[in-house]
Amino acid sequence: MTEAAGGEAAWESAWKVLAPVTDLVTPMAVRVAATLRLTDLIGGDRVPVQELARRSGTNADALDRMLRHLTHQGVYTEPEPGVFAVNEPAALLASGHPSGMRARLDLDGFGGRMDLACTGLLHTVRTGEPAWETVFGLSIWSHLASDEHLGATFDAMMADGSDYLADAAAGFDWSGVRHVADVGGGTGVLLAELLRAHPGLRGTLVDLPDTAGRGRRFLADRGLDDRCSFAGQSFFDPLPAGADVYVLRRVIHDWDDGSAVRILRRCAEAAGPRGRIVVIEFHGGTDAAPAMRAEMDLRMLVINGGRERTLEQYRALADAASLEVTGTHMTPLGHLVLTCTPAAA
Structure with missing residues (x-):
């Protein structure tokens, strides 16, 4: 085995172990789907990606790529090329689901912003200080006071x-x-x-x-x-x-x-x-x-x-x-x- 091949094999082996705790693409894709209310927009239908992009106000090519990734992760299905449907995991993102998961993952609301604050974790670990202000430019309470929608979603979560x-x-x-x-x-x-x-x-x-x-x-x-x-x-x-x-x-x-x-x-x-x-x-x-x-x-x-x-x-x-x-x-x-x-x- 060449040195390059050995390095590739080592990378694949390490990725299999660490991927479940290092992948950021899938968690963000799920949050984007929740924010865009894709489960609500698809409902019980099979919806072509062009139509779904129209309903969600998104770019069809980018939406297609994201949904194809999610289907490989078991969220949503693609019953025919370029056509997507809701499966059991995707149904958890419905606005009316009793778990409230859509709101908790919504990047425009407090639940999603709370997750995004974790992008400042390195600052917190280095300093012992909270990261919210580093990430968003305001303390959490000033941020909530300045953004009516964010404050309302915080109230709902509390x-x-x-x-x-x-x-x-x-x-x-x-x-x-x-x-x-x-x-x-x-x-x-x-x-x-x-x-x-x-x-x-x-x-x-x-x-x-x-x-x-x-x-x-x-x-x-x-x-x-x-x-x-x-x-x-x-x-x-x-x-x-x-x-x-x-x-x-x-x-x-x-x-x-x-x-x-x-x-x-x-x-x-x-x-x-x-x-x-x-x-x-x-x-x-x-x-x-x-x-x-x-x-x-x-x-x-x-x-x-x-x-x-x-x-x-x-x-x-x-x-x-x-x-x-x-x-x-x-x-x-x-x-x-x-x-x-x-x-x-």
Whole structure:
């Protein structure tokens, strides 16, 4: 065997091993298909690529090449040359599919942008700093505030499914609570769930001004705004005082330790000696796949410097914020719930 032939054989052998974890073409092609809504545009038909290009506003030659690659990867089929159809994997990209995968992969929405932020992973690994601003030119929160569509898709992703939302809401005993402040509460999906379930409860929604404005409309559409007040502000600033409970649902994991402690301290200041702080994070439980948790931990670092934490790490944050953890438990769907009180109490 010649040296050149030996090198070619070594390359082929290495590619077979590494291709599944190094191929960027296929993941991007799937995301482009999702962004263009190709599954919706094909439907149950067999569609010639020229017609599909017309429907999707794309270049027919480029679209043909991309779809041919995807068919070799098992996504879509080509029943005859230049004609494409939806198969079982491609059907997962339908807009109406309950998995929500199309939206999560849409490069024009938050899900796809979150993936694109990972192109800055080298910066993050070299510096320990998030990559979002390096990739997009703005911090994630400034980016969301400046792009209405991106902000709306972020809100939709944070809303979760109704079952997970109900699971989080039921993770704390709300009996006896008269007033809850949902800190970093987005458009108020958790607050709406709580207000519907507890007619005597009042709420305060705290989030950045644009988000709080969308929250006001969301709660008004559900006839709940008369039981709410709205604080359009950063949760790094002093929070509205006087609520019985300050709840932080899937907020702390967005932030590094120092920022997380600052948020918890603001909650403690507002809660006073009689209030409680409830931290709700999706933990996945003890049976959660380690690979899934490791991926999410890396994603949080790349996006905003956040991290997924263990129970002991959350306890350490509470201690640093002068909070006493008075209760912890796991919900049926894997939310970790910590109840805290100011240590002086």
